[in-house]
Amino acid sequence: MTRGTEHPKTTGNVFADIGLPQAEEHLVKAKLVYKIDLLLRERGLKQTEAARLFGVRQPDVSKMLRGDFRQFSVERLLRFLVALGQDVEIVVKPHREKSATAGLHVV
Numbered sequence: 880m881t882r883g884t885e886h887p888k889t890t891g892n893v894f895a896d897i898g899l900p901q902a903e904e905h906l907v908k909a910k911l912v913y914k915i916d917l918l919l920r921e922r923g924l925k926q927t928e929a930a931r932l933f934g935v936r937q938p939d940v941s942k943m944l945r946g947d948f949r950q951f952s953v954e955r956l957l958r959f960l961v962a963l964g965q966d967v968e969i970v971v972k973p974h975r976e977k978s979a980t981a982g983l984h985v986v
Contacts, residue, residue, distance in 0.1 A: 926941055
């Protein structure tokens with residue numbers, strides 16, 4: 880990499896950066912899947928066990944964990960987290976930052 884080379888600016892959302900429609904929803908899903916993956920690893924759960932717990936097929940769990948999560952809604956991913964013993968809290972509050980638009984966030 881050479882000094883002085885300019886890099887494209889990022890929005891902080893790779894899905895928006897590559898021009899995907901509904902980029903914000905894709906980012907939220909990706910963050911939820913990341914949390915699901917962390918929990919599965921922490922507990923040493925196999926994909927077949929996770930599939931049974933979530934009420935889906937093992938190949939679907941595999942696809943989800945590899946980043947192909949289009950078939951799962953945000954709500955369904957939240958239900959997977961609940962099945963893993965997590966409390967899910969949804970907070971709605973006024974947007975205060977004038978420089979940006981309101982949005983969805985996973986913490």
